[in-house]
Amino acid sequence: MEPAPAAPGPRLADSRGAERAAASSSLNPAGAEAQPRRRAPAVAAVLPAGGSGERMGVPTPKQFCPILERPLISYTLQALERVCWIKDIVVAVTGENMDRMKGIIQKYQHQRISLVEAGVTRHRSIFNGLKALAEDQPDSNLSKPEVVIIHDAVRPFVEEDVLLKVVTAAKEHGCSDYDLEFGTECLQLALKYGHINAKLVEGSPDLWKVTYKRDLYAAESIIKERISQYICIVMDTKEDENHVGHHLEEILKNELNHVKVTSGALCPPCRDLEQIILEQCYNYVCVNVMSFDFEETRRLLNMVKESNLSVLYPVVVISVYFLDYKSVPFDQKMENLMQIREYAKEVEKRNILLCGLLIYYPQDEQKLQASLRQGATIIATLIKERNSGLVGQLLVA
Numbered sequence: 001m002e003p004a005p006a007a008p009g010p011r012l013a014d015s016r017g018a019e020r021a022a023a024s025s026s027l028n029p030a031g032a033e034a035q036p037r038r039r040a041p042a043v044a045a046v047l048p049a050g051g052s053g054e055r056m057g058v059p060t061p062k063q064f065c066p067i068l069e070r071p072l073i074s075y076t077l078q079a080l081e082r083v084c085w086i087k088d089i090v091v092a093v094t095g096e097n098m099d100r101m102k103g104i105i106q107k108y109q110h111q112r113i114s115l116v117e118a119g120v121t122r123h124r125s126i127f128n129g130l131k132a133l134a135e136d137q138p139d140s141n142l143s144k145p146e147v148v149i150i151h152d153a154v155r156p157f158v159e160e161d162v163l164l165k166v167v168t169a170a171k172e173h174g175c176s177d178y179d180l181e182f183g184t185e186c187l188q189l190a191l192k193y194g195h196i197n198a199k200l201v202e203g204s205p206d207l208w209k210v211t212y213k214r215d216l217y218a219a220e221s222i223i224k225e226r227i228s229q230y231i232c233i234v235m236d237t238k239e240d241e242n243h244v245g246h247h248l249e250e251i252l253k254n255e256l257n258h259v260k261v262t263s264g265a266l267c268p269p270c271r272d273l274e275q276i277i278l279e280q281c282y283n284y285v286c287v288n289v290m291s292f293d294f295e296e297t298r299r300l301l302n303m304v305k306e307s308n309l310s311v312l313y314p315v316v317v318i319s320v321y322f323l324d325y326k327s328v329p330f331d332q333k334m335e336n337l338m339q340i341r342e343y344a345k346e347v348e349k350r351n352i353l354l355c356g357l358l359i360y361y362p363q364d365e366q367k368l369q370a371s372l373r374q375g376a377t378i379i380a381t382l383i384k385e386r387n388s389g390l391v392g393q394l395l396v397a
Helices: 016-024 072-081 097-106 121-136 160-172 177-182 184-193 213-226 245-256 271-277 295-307 330-338 339-348 365-385
Strands: 043-048 086-093 111-117 147-150 230-234 261-262 285-286 313-323 352-360 394-395
Touching: 016 097, 043 072, 043 121, 072 097, 072 213, 086 097, 086 121, 097 111, 111 121, 121 147, 147 160, 230 245, 230 271, 230 339, 245 261, 245 285, 245 313, 245 365, 261 271, 271 295, 285 295, 295 313, 295 339, 295 352, 313 365, 339 352, 352 365
Parallel strands: 043 086, 043 147, 086 111, 230 261, 230 285, 285 313, 313 352, 352 394
Antiparallel strands: none
């Protein structure tokens, strides 16, 4: 994730944070002198990613197989990058995939990543990663860590709390003969070549490995579910609170009780919407309450494009219009709405999935509520499925 994907778990404090905490509070609540906090260990991670993925039965190595058009290994790197106390991430890839890996790092703006040549076996790949961390070379930005986390490149759902348990166990318990006999080769290699402590720690249920083709579909489903849990409703806040657009917002909140639904404004200074974008919301419903043109949606799309939010996940933007049989003739309104097709093609290149929703606005209250509920169902489906085949379509509720 993650997403996210999921909220971060407990964090290791760095040495400067520990010093600040000690200086600001020298006594505990009971009045006794506080014990100084231990310095956080220097932590790095090594990802062996030189496999060919034979068991998956596809020509592309599984770590490079796309999920939502993004390589699987990118999700794993993102999960580790979220952990601020992991200083370096070393990825071991084959020579033939070195340029591909460099392209992934550049395209998805990954940080703290170093590449080494993979070995002919997993053991050798791990060894090469550890060797890069252990060597003190003048032209290298890597520094020798106290703890190294060995993590599969195709386990994208690792959480920070599990990694924290591993690091804590490595520092506090060391590595026993039992662990070497019944643990994994990662423990053995870390002890032998990295000269660090390690211990076998039980993982969480979602720490599973993408091995077969069906696992790719399962991973995609999990990612879609995670990034669908946050929806932002955007409309002009100066509009009357009784407007039908606000009724749609309330129905969305009631119908999607497991999803966080919040509101943002396009009118200046847009600070609330800017904050929502910074929080990495990937789903936007732009309710056009003042006009039947495309200007408000265009402004939202420009903000999303400028934020580079869609680099990691596809952003869904649903432009909602209400047909009230008044003012502008129907055919003229439809002509305006057809702009959505051309603009959708343009923003799809930036991984933004744009589609329209036309909701009939009859005077009968019962029919109106039925249309709004149908519209809420369409919105939920579009967000959850993230179906690029519907880009540029104008759906009717």
